[in-house]
């Protein structure tokens with residue numbers, strides 16, 4: 286038997302032996318409705334997120350781990366193997382205790398953590414409280430088996446992943462960055478590359494009023510990272526609306542209504558929403574609306590502007606902005622016109638751009654400025670979340686993959702994503718689980734109704750995390 290096998294067999298056996306406790310504590314943890322809420326002393330993201338941190342810390346402390354709560358923003362629980370220095374490098378598992386609101390349509394109480402058909406149903410069971418418990422029990426297994434590690438192992442729990450990452454910003458402003466680690470907040474086998482995410486805002490003076498039909502206002506989309514599924518324009522015209530209405534009502538996806546006693550006409554467009562990382566999967570309502578507006582008899586300057594917005598709304602490759610391209614790791618750049626606002630003399634468009642991991646955001650910014658130079662629009666804001674990229678031959682990737690493959694027999698290659706996971710908060714981290722490839726595709730997933738996770742997956746993830754942490758902490 287090689288040096289890993291003995292310890293790993295011991296860890297597996299320990300997890301099996303503690304199966305009932307792992308399931309029960311996970312259920313109790315899930316019954317805390319830790320949706321981010323109103324800030325209170327010691328609970329910057331609401332009393333329930335604080336309660337969830339306290340629950341995890343008390344379980345960890347009772348079992349002999351060293352714990353620390355950082356003002357309710359985040360917390361950690363640590364195992365320092367016997368005989369190693371207390372300042373040994375840290376291997377981290379980074380998870381979060383806050384959850385998104387349950388929404389409607391559940392067939393199980395979202396904070397009941399009921400088990401039916403071998404699955405635990407609860408908001409947060411996948412994202413991310415179930416895997417947080419798996420990682421905590423993994424560290425408890427290391428401690429109980431007195432695993433002879435050379436690095437410290439630390440579970441870091443944030444309380445604000447779903448709405449701003451303030452938790453990890455606060456945490457890493459005060460605490461050491463792990464040398465390596467993972468976040469159990471996506472899927473197995475692992476995600477080793479995540480595109481960079483830019484939000485770019487273009488602005489210009491609003492549409493000049495003319496003799497003919499005039500766009501008074503236009504608005505579409507709520508958030509940059511979603512494809513707008515609705516867009517509305519309000520028009521003004523010196524002539525009666527009858528002919529315009531007849532022409533527009535023939536367009537699919539368009540709905541018109543005269544308001545203010547016929548002084549204005551509203552035009553509403555219906556598109557199909559999609560996540561900002563996959564804009565090609567949606568249909569941008571702003572594009573449909575502009576299509577309709579181009580059928581009308583506008584002042585000439587307005588036509589140019591509407592044509593421009595139309596071109597940008599319908600393009601999801603970045604070509605219309607002059608920034609299209611790709612790399613071999615993560616494929617093509619994607620671009621989503623997520624929010625459009627015209628009104629009060631000002632027009633603004635917010636694009637959510639996901640760029641390949643090997644690119645540099647400063648080059649991208651320069652190309653964008655060049656690409657829009659003759660459009661009449663200017664770049665007024667450019668915020669960048671840099672890409673995450675851990676090469677396939679990095680010891681972190683090879684180690685995690687080895688453990689996962691030994692446990693499951695699944696040979697699926699590591700993945701890349703356009704979306705952003707919690708792993709970005711770490712210097713050398715990847716997303717590792719918790720969703721297994723043999724999950725039932727009809728089960729509720731993260732942020733969906735009836736979010737659920739098979740009990741066997743919870744146990745399997747606990748074993749995988751214990752073995753992975755053990756290997757990373759003896760590299």
Ligand SMILES: [Zn+2]
Nearest residue numbers: 412413446470
């Ligand atoms: Zn999450």
